[in-house]
Amino acid sequence: MATLLYRLGRFAYDRRWLVLSLWIVALLAVGGSAAAFHGTLSNTFQIPGTETQRMLDKLKADLPSSAGGSASLVFESPDAAFTAAQKQGISDSLAQIKGLDGVQNVTDPFTTQSQLDGAAAQLADGQQQIAAAEAQLATGQQQLAASAQQLSASKSQLDAGQAQLDAQKQALAAQGMPEATIAQATASAQAKLDAGRAQLTAGQAQYDAGKKKADDGAAQLALKKADLALAGRQAQASQGLRFVSTDGKAAIATIQFTKSTDALPADLRQKVQDLAAHVPGVQSHASKELTQDISQLFGASEAIGVIVAAIVLLVMLGTFVAAGLPLLMALAGVAIGVGGTFALTGAIQMSSTTPMLGLMLGLAVGIDYSLFIVNRHRTQLLHGMDPRESVALAIGTSGNAVLFAGLTVIIALAALVVPGLPFLAVMGLAAAATVAVSVLVAVTLLPAILGFTGRRIISRRRWAKAEAQNALADRGGEKAQDEAREDVEKAQHGWGGWVTRHPVVALVASVVVLGALALPAAQLRLALPDGGSEPVESSAFKAYDATGKYFGQGMTGPIVAVGELPSGLGANAAKAKQFDVADELRSVPGVTAAVPVALSDDRRTAVFQIIPKDGPASASTVQVVHDLRSKGAQIQSDTGVTIGLTGQTAANVDVSSKLADALPPYLAIVVGLSLVLLLLVFRSLLVPLLATGGFLLSLGAAFGSVVAVYQWGWLGPVFDVTHPGAVLSFLPILLIGILFGLAMDYQVFITSGIREAYVHGQEAHLAVKTGFRHAARVVTAAAIIMVSVFAGFIFSHVTMIRPLGFALALGVLLDAFVVRMTLVPAVMRLIGNGAWWLPRWLSRVLPDLDIEGAKLERTTAEAARVPEPAAG
Template sequence: MRRLVLFCHRHAGLIIGVWLVVLVGLTLVNRTAGADYRDTVNLPASDSSRAQDLLAQVKGGGQSGDSERIVFATSSGTVTDAQIRARIDPMLAKVAALPHVSQVVSPYTPQGQAQIAGDQRVAFATVSYDAPANKVAPSQAQQLVDVARSAGQGDLQVEVSGQIAMRASPPSLGGAYIGLIAAAAVLLITFGSLFSMVLPIITAAVSVGSGVAIVGLLTHAINVAQVSPQITALMGLGVGVDYALFLVTRYRQGLLAGRSPQEALGVAAVTSGRSVLFAGLTVCVALLGMFTVRLNFLYGIALGSSIAVLLTMLAALTLLPALLRLLGMRVLSRRERRRLAERGPQAEREGRAWGRWARGIIRLPVPATLASLAVIVLLALPFLSMRLGISDAGLDPKGTTTRASYDLLAEGFGPGYNGPLVIAGHADGAAARQAVQRVAGSLSGHEDVAGTPQAMFAPASGGGTIAVLTVYPDSAPQDKATADLVHDLRDRVIPAATQGTGTRLYVGGTTAVDVDFSQALTQRLPLFIAVVVGISFILLAIVFRSLLVPLTAALMNLLAAGAAFGIITAVFEWGWAGALIGQDRTGPIEPYLPVLLFAGLFGLSMDYEVFLVARIQEEWHRLRDNRQAVVRGLAATGRTITAAAIIMVLVFASFVLGGNRVVKIAGLGLASAVLLDAVVIRSLLVPAVMALFGRANWWLPRWLDRILPRLTIEEPGADGTATDEAVAPEPASAGR
């Protein structure tokens, strides 16, 4: 590690040039190639996938592409008035001529008569595409929205709903720039030096910019969700500033201790640099653990996020040393440089406030442990009522066309019209057709069904007949009642109607896909958690040569995850303080978010665990006194951990200012987890528990010590401890 960092320091011009070439080159290539983000969910064995396959086989009108709705409503008169129709018909003709549009069903045709609401104030036209949404360019999606809304003037409102309409308003980075500005302010206060403040921001920006470009290029090789760039930036900016902060802090401490810039950087490399390397690899391992869920929707998010973290780690270990070469002693404030020149080097001193805090915890470890656990458990209680599900367009930001169309459909037809179910199956004989009709008859009186149009029987491209039955639920797509209806159709209604006929009918549609996706993720979540926790435990055991340190770290991270999930449940599902972040409605938590958040926060929390415990381990090897090691480790790192946590919280929280609900949840979940981790767990619970365990913290069976590979964060004697103030260890006791 020392050789790598010092090489980059000596060849600063080369390293900076390489990073600039990488950033500019990747950005240009990404812009030239474009991005092909796809929110594709592949569940080959599910009912919804089988239904979609059958719909694609309908001869001459296969629903292989997405279907949009143009919803219009009038505030005076009815939609059947001549003046309204005179504005709608030409608009629909223009839509029919747009790229990829295969069919437009107007409510003014016999085929679309059911698309006019009972009070005749709301109606919709169905627009069928010959390609899925991800194959429709954002500019073409925007063209559909613009053409449709051009007819809306005065008393006529026209909006568009569907996956293609959503591509016209992709997720944004929200207030990420505000977060960076706030982070810069914290760095300036922490260091008192403008140059020290700029360094972490530059390294994070360069690495995240490169990471986002790589994610854009990945879209041409694998399925990458639309929200991936925002998640990539979220993770990269958060850890990027922190990693640079850890290194700059240790480097500055070395300069103040009288070391030359090269010596100070060498010490920073073998201490904080190794901590950054291990922490970054742990975050990547946690994120890549999402592959154990075996759902292609998560692969792009996992790869993009891990690439961003890997690049920020590399930038901290290569680009940052090169930039330090250019700045030299200017990373210190003028007052610090003047004091160093006048008074000479000074031994590193512990933060007085953090020293007093640490000694207080050591004196009262049991009350400190109980108090911190009480806070965590209280925050985690809402997690027990978390419901996983895909939020519908009713939770889109106000002012978007998808949100407006959702509200119009719900007002005119009922909320279920925003997410119809589609029952499909082969109906080649009279018995099969009769079974389909029996299903339709059963649904006509179902208490959870708002409407069921007449069943359609269409020839299949490969021969035979395919039955298509549309079902409009009485509840919104995201409601639990709708998921219950899907299960009722599959478990009771369809089997009862088709018994003895050999007919197989499948429940599909976007809402059914969401139900299957949620169920698949819920079933695989325990395995994912076990894999991430297990791998993290092994890595920490290898580094710290201990069993209790990784065990307590794993348990504490699970508690932090529970508390973070409790907070997002209270805000986004219960509605607590939702108005403060622009959420005027509540809904379930997207099923993939617990996977993403757990991987992210479990990995990120390891940053502080490694940074704190590594410093405690340094003091333990030097003093062989557990209590003194805990006090000195916390006193030396408390200020840095607090500053790093504040920065990460500000960056994560800034994403809450964005309009996309998924990005809001991810930002708030990670921000709350990091804040709780730094303030309660690392600053209170970890030192209290380590004080209670005493020397047992560093116990490792000899047989296991021989088996585990050697990987230490600090190098004996490389950190310059010989020049530190000598401290006589206190007599050993059972609690040390």
Template sequence: MITEAGAEPGLLHRTGRWCARHAWRVVAAWLVLIVGLGVANHRWGGTYADSFSLPGTAAQTGTDLLKAHGDASSSGVSSPLVLDAGHGTLAGHQAAIGTAVGALRRLPDVLSVTDPLTTPGAVAKGGAIGTVTVRFSSNPAGFERSYLNGVDAAVRPLRADGVTVEYGDPLGQLAEPKSADAVSEAIGIGVALLVLLIGFGSVAATGLPLLTAVLGLGVGLSGLGLIAAHASFAQAAPTLAAMMGLGVGIDYALFLATRFRALLRAEEELDPAEAVGRTVATSGRAVLVAAATVAMALGGLYASGIGFIGALGAAAGITVVVAACASLTFTPALLGLLGRRIDRLHVRRPVAEPTGDGDVWHRWAARVGRRPSLFLAGGVALLAVLAAPVASMHLGHVDAGAQPASRTDRRAYDLIARGFGVGANGPLTVVVQLDGDEVADASARQRLATTLHSDLAAVPGVASVTPPVASTDHVLLISTVTPTTGPQDRATTDLFHTLQNTALPHALDGGGGATGYVTGVTASGLAFTDQLVAKLPLIVGVVVGAAFLLLLTVFRSLLVAVKAALLNLLSIGAAWGVVVAVFQWGWGGSLFGVTEKVPVESYVPMMMFAIVFGLSMDYEVFLLSRIRETWLRHGDNHRAVATGLAATARVITCAALIMTSVFLAFLLSVNVVVKMLALGLGVSVVIDATVVRLVLVPATMYLFGRANWWLPGWLDRLLPHLDPEGDGQ
């Protein structure tokens, strides 16, 4: 088919039209895909567990030395089982303890099990509370949940004897109650259904984005599960992927359905299949740019150099890409099946796009246009107030102490704190690598061990230090430092830095060529935080720079690209501020099921930045593409801003309400970090769709006038041409 201009339609146009005319084939292909991947994932899919390495850090070097020179107790992954004899003592349950320890040793994947009654320091003062340390061949958080049946059976004699048994992390993570993700997804879909019905009136137009999003989400999560069998993903990965996939899936399909309905209303004689082709060639092109921007932002997380963070971004990126593919193929197929019947079933009169100057959004645009400086100042001031708490942000790791008391790892945490002190939940392991002379000289090793013990014990914030012991090959001295504060406390972070940077080098100053490292789970978590803090400026620079170049290429404007980057940074800062106020300061945290003040999880700001920056660019692309479309047609900046805002405000507002409901529904998760991400992302979408999109963007564009569209000629010739919403070809 030849267009009116006599040119052959472009690839997107032809793809959309083909999907509309061969709708049942496309639908059948997607159904086969979701069923096939679902079955494959059920049979061969992998599991999710928090696991990361930190090459080049002292914590990782210490861990590697323990593996190379330590004894069997230094290999694998350890997890405590905490025992509480109540009003008695553990010594009174010796037979039950011996039986349980023997049964635990016979479990698969268990390397060693300590007996608390024969292990020094394993029983607290008073004798009622003790720990059984089980060392597994790999992280038990990633085991099949059925593995717990064997652990439960092994400790049954203890429980039958009246001893309370709780599982500390990481085994406790395996025992984590079933996530509320399915409920969260159902709530998000339910709210989306309501918003779409109210916003657009049509039952078919409401169901189409939801069906597309759910289908894409199923395919994306199944694909992620299959990849997880061969790669490591964090526990939060599927939840984050579900939030992103569901949110953008609804948005992308909604933008397409809205454009399709507008085309049918504008041209009554237009063939529905041709209308689908034009829809995909225009709004579909914007979907491609938007999805590419989100995926690019998420991919930018690999610039951190930390695989754990990059994998989280990749997990979310997978569902975003699948959502875009579903929107560009499955949605056109459904539009082709519905045709002009898309508005036949409705709960109220379907609403079309604004066509005149008297609608509410034109009036709002005119109001902003009369006082753009005032609106700009007010919007920036509001975002600055919301962002103020960021100045006191404390990054750290949210440990089991912040979990609900219904979880076994929280109860294990509390028992350890009661019996051994809160610092026992986050011990630091000190590893000293001796030089050749010290390895051969036992007296030199002993003198160094004595000096090391006394110097470390004198450091403020240290509750206790175990006497350093030599490894079996005499290459290492190993000691455990117990802080006076819990692993989440800022004081523990300060102690870690003091030990690594000051106390340990000072203690080894006269020890020849000995070098010391602070390692262990707590130290690794703190080193992880240090690396993220150091890499955050790089991530921000990479993502902002890439987005700037993309917007510069798409909209051919320096000011538009710079303004978009700066405004998005403001909205992200505001969202960070809300997270700090709720979780770190405790303002309203109990409303979200958080029982105490916690630090901001170290990777949350970085994840939020990548996701929020990508999503905000979605709305930026859809709004600015309509503004630019009118500008190119009429050359009137005021008219372009008003028309673009009026044409997209309703659909962007509905999309933002849906995205917000999807994110906030995940506040039901039992995982505090997921709650953090859910609140931060939900708030950011609200801020972006209201303050930024409806106030700051039009205000700045009114102020800049024709300068909005200025681009040096040499740069225009250098940049490739990429039109986000073409002419429909």
């Protein structure tokens, strides 16, 4: 590989115009694609196949109006309660918002609160009306009963009279009296009986009409009682739920959109906020879903990190040309890598963290990788090597190490597909692609640009000094011997000399420091960020803070439950079933309210809004989600309704749980990978174990520090942590992958120098000192640069990236200076020759990768000493 890279470097140097042109074309093509095909980024993290996603899909199919995203507006009048004019102004603004294209519905807080407040009075009034109706109905029933008795008595009398008259007629007929005479004799009596029958019939009709009216009234009364009972259950379910604060100083309005909040156009977000801000004397705060701006990648804090990196480069390399090259290469790699990522956002859903991660890593590794090559090239030029040969050799040696270092980062990031989380896989692959572009830039574009810069990467004073030294004759090898003695003498001093003189102290101190920092990691709790993690001055934080202050923390992240009701239910039966489920949901500890909010037309799908006691990222809310799911079996048994949870709060719990479960196997994969790769590189058993053990120590320390700062709030004012809470759920798995790759970078550059000295015949203890000295300066500069770049993201405008920037900056700082530059040389000094022990059978099996390019240097030794004329 070293020889191939050597030839590639020479080709790029010789065909510099061609190489530069190809990269410019690639940059323009990627930029054009990003401008033409980019889509929207997302801060919603879903996992296909989870209950959350299944319920969301069900809502989209059965209740599309409830499947869109939602956001909230908090109105606040800090000094006094809302006036009537302010209330009307807020209601008018919300009515205008409701009319916007893309808005499904808006909840007017004053109308809703009035309904909630008036529910008790309406219930009492309804109960009075029903009591009066029942009394009236009872009176009517009594009257009907009396009428029925009268009708019965009249009928009996008429029947008895008719029987008596019929008997009289029969007696007259028995005496032989003609029928006409009999009819004439009984006509008067029969007429009276017929008149009585007519009166009875009329009375019966009147009774029947009265009874029907009473029955209808009883039926209506039953319906009213059922409605009143449902209204009572509605009021009971809504207890603890408020939309206007008890002191009248705050109101919260919920906006339901037709699409997810991530898909909302920027102009709609802004219109909503503008309309809400037009009420005099009222402060309006839009929730995070409305204010999140993930369109800008690079902010002021990130720029500061790059400026610090530029200063370090200038101090180390001595010229603006040399210092600018690594920055230019890093920016080129980031432009293509992150630009390509943006171009794919139209086809692939990506979180806002995806391009930010690519930007962060692309800048850091792009600067470092180019620095290693430029530093090697400068050193060779100062020793008199021909520029063309120097560029090729630098690519073949340092470029070879860069290729391996980049490969470790790429593999670690690509392995993020293993946990099976789509958003994490996209994040890892996009970042890996950006790192791959940075490596490609370093081994192709950089040698071409070095062909253009020539010796301008070295200051005139430094070049003149080098020329004077190179002009001296070797005096039969005495110069080489003098340089070797000087090298050994210098290696006795400095940090490397101290560490190797006091290896036990250095080892113990390193382990104690890292172990102490790692202790808080035992309390690590994962969640996705809520509005409380936003900057204090932001609208999102103010909305979150005001909501919690006036309405309870649970209102900042409601849980959505979706119920599947039995078929064949009537309207009231379906409502009653909803309240039965709501009662069960409300019985779960930590639930403040559980309210039915929607029912599908076929009365098969119901939606419930559950308000927990605490915020969405709190441990108690996570427990509430678990308890609600555990309650599902009992709810199904008691009511016949199957429930499932969805919404952002439940989704966040699912994502965090899935990531926590994926962490151990991913860590095992990364650790196993590090052992195999380092075994191939250093052909040693103990060095890979040492490197991996050091990585685990620095990783634990980074985890512990993140918990202390972002979860416990230590040094919160320093790092702008205003609302300590759970750690970003995908931070640990990203930190493992990224820090592993970067740790192996420094392990390669430090240990390859030690191995090179050892292979060239130096005694093992001395090789640790001289090898450390050769690599320490460039590794120190590279680590400071990488820490500076990562630290720039600690105060990023995208708050989700802040803890990741902190973790990476501190992780690299600890790994580079405590592990690679203190613990590793100390242990290698203690074990001596044992550091390079390898069984013979394994030595025969393993390929010799020659990462440090020692074989290539020997084959190009003649070319490396070609003298050069003085610089202009």
